[in-house]
Amino acid sequence: MKIDIENINKAFENRIRLGIMSVLMVNDKIDFNTMKELLNLTDGNLASHITGLEKQCYINVSKQFVGKKPNTTFEATPEGKLAFKTHLNALEKLIKG
Amino acid sequence: MKIDIENINKAFENRIRLGIMSVLMVNDKIDFNTMKELLNLTDGNLASHITGLEKQCYINVSKQFVGKKPNTTFEATPEGKLAFKTHLNALEKLIKG
């Protein structure tokens, strides 16, 4: 009865990144400020977690103008979605002994 | 659609502590070395996470002799079980958007 702790992805251990990914599994695209409010974060904190996930290629960040305001949006990559699902499976297995 | 990230307990964020608690939800008591092997940890690493969980009163640690060997066992406190369940509920909610 050895326990599978390897498939628990370090990138998703943190609750903020867990939150970000959860949001991005349900919402195709979401912008900076919406995410910030959903998760109740400071700008800097969100930005840094986003950078982390982007570096691992789990999300894509794109910038455009909406009306005349700059707008940054996030979306999960296929790779990110897969990794997150794997993570959730590992979590589930772990919890169910 | 604000997201509940507060009920995600920081004490259980780490995968090792998550593993420890999962094991202790299923197994009433478990000893140091069994836990160590289950989770594939070094002595020091297990000891430090155990100390963390004990300080929060989520687990109890007891020592006795089995045969003639010292034996340390862990068990989750009622408080710990409740906190862990709350954590899992928060996780589930989060994941299901």
Next chain:
DNA sequence: ATTTTTAACTTTGCATTACAAAGTACTTTT
């Protein structure tokens, strides 16, 4: 009797992480 092993830590040292707060740059609204 002395060495080795087992159990369970504690300490050390280093690298990483988390996060608030302040600062930056550029734009737009007032």
Next chain:
DNA sequence: AAAAGTACTTTGTAATGCAAAGTTAAAAAT
């Protein structure tokens, strides 16, 4: 011109994670 919004980056500090080595004490082996 001043204030506010968007999206960062930088700074500073504290906490975390973890392997590896060291410690203590009892037990088993030689």
